[in-house]
Amino acid sequence: MSRRVAATEAGGVTPRSTLGPADRDEILQGLRQHPKTLSPKFFYDERGSQLFEEITELPEYYLTRTELSIMRENIDEIVSLVGPQASLVEFGSGSSMKTRILLDHLDRLAAYVPVDISRDHLKASAEALAADFPHIEVLPLAVDFTRPFDLPQPRVMPLRNVVYFPGSTIGNFMPSAAQALLEVMYEEAKEDGALLIGVDLKKDPPVLERAYNDSTGVTAEFNLNMLRRLNNELGADFDLGRFRHRAVYRESQGRIEMHLVSASAQTVTVAGEQFEFAEGESIRTECSHKYTLEEFAAMAERAGFAVTRVWMDRERLFSVQYCLRR
Ligand code: SAH
Numbered sequence: 001m002s003r004r005v006a007a008t009e010a011g012g013v014t015p016r017s018t019l020g021p022a023d024r025d026e027i028l029q030g031l032r033q034h035p036k037t038l039s040p041k042f043f044y045d046e047r048g049s050q051l052f053e054e055i056t057e058l059p060e061y062y063l064t065r066t067e068l069s070i071m072r073e074n075i076d077e078i079v080s081l082v083g084p085q086a087s088l089v090e091f092g093s094g095s096s097m098k099t100r101i102l103l104d105h106l107d108r109l110a111a112y113v114p115v116d117i118s119r120d121h122l123k124a125s126a127e128a129l130a131a132d133f134p135h136i137e138v139l140p141l142a143v144d145f146t147r148p149f150d151l152p153q154p155r156v157m158p159l160r161n162v163v164y165f166p167g168s169t170i171g172n173f174m175p176s177a178a179q180a181l182l183e184v185m186y187e188e189a190k191e192d193g194a195l196l197i198g199v200d201l202k203k204d205p206p207v208l209e210r211a212y213n214d215s216t217g218v219t220a221e222f223n224l225n226m227l228r229r230l231n232n233e234l235g236a237d238f239d240l241g242r243f244r245h246r247a248v249y250r251e252s253q254g255r256i257e258m259h260l261v262s263a264s265a266q267t268v269t270v271a272g273e274q275f276e277f278a279e280g281e282s283i284r285t286e287c288s289h290k291y292t293l294e295e296f297a298a299m300a301e302r303a304g305f306a307v308t309r310v311w312m313d314r315e316r317l318f319s320v321q322y323c324l325r326r
């Protein structure tokens with residue numbers, strides 16, 4: 001590991017099993033519900049993170065390339081809004097691909113703190129960044145950001161904290177949980193801090209449904225990988241051949257829902273507990289909410305932020321938004 005990639009007290013990047021007792025309880029709770037649910041945060045073991053990377057390159061998945069182009073086109077203005085010597089804290093950093101644009105341009109960054117639940121993937125991404133940006137202190141934090149955690153202290157005192165939350169990962173939270181997460185970010189931003197966030201916008205449902213039902217089946221693999229992970233890590237016995245990927249847009253809730261549908265009546269054991277599935281019954285594995293600018297601004301405001309700048313592509317598919325603490 002590079003010298004500048006420090007392990008941290010809040011969990012750091014150390015090798016150990018990825019699903020803990022609290023995760024197991026949350027998974028069992030979700031499977032006991034009607035309808036059955038599993039949190040999308042459980043997609044991201046090493047294979048899940050790799051499959052997400054493949055999704056970002058699919059022609060149907062417009063989100064990543066559109067957000068990247070918005071960032072590139074507006075980087076000068078973003079740099080002037082962030083100002084010098086900021087600390088950049090990224091929630092759900094994944095491979096930090098979009099962040100490289102910021103790291104290339106921001107003025108004398110005090111530190112970069114990538115926060116992600118996918119431990120090994122985070123470690124590899126942080127090492128690559130530390131090698132490519134030796135002048136920036138990179139402090140990776142492998143935690144579940146929906147649970148309490150402490151941020152590491154950078155060596156250089158930052159002039160302000162900027163929370164970065166790209167990818168429209170905010171959409172993967174139910175509206176009340178999304179607002180609660182924005183409130184955590186409000187606290188992390190501290191006085192004079194800001195939030196830079198990627199938010200996917202409402203659009204023609206067929207465009208959305210294609211993005212989550214790609215023709216090569218990578219999204220289906222990503223979805224099914226959740227069951228493979230429960231087999232590997234919780235001793236579950238899901239037969240992957242007896243579940244089908246389904247993604248539908250629910251107009252009334254403004255969200256894509258991803259499901260794993262049982263192809264037949266079957267019983268599955270997870271961590272010693274049995275779960276019955278009827279034919280056609282599904283587990284909802286992910287919601288991906290899409291917002292109008294007004295809907296997102298209202299939610300940000302309830303969390304204490306004012307949206308002060310919005311950048312979009314010409315087709316208004318995706319937005320990057322700059323929010324200040326009010
Ligand atoms: N920011 C990247 C990756 C988005 S994928 C991009 O814009 O392309 C979502 C990322 O969030 C994954 O890397 C996943 O591991 C992480 N993630 C999801 N839920 C999380 C949680 N509860 N805590 C920490 N990281 C989480």
Ligand code: AVI
Pocket residue numbers: 055063167168169170171172212219286287288
């Ligand atoms: C990480 N998140 C914003 C992605 C999304 O679009 O909701 C995850 C994903 N699910 C299916 N494809 C991509």
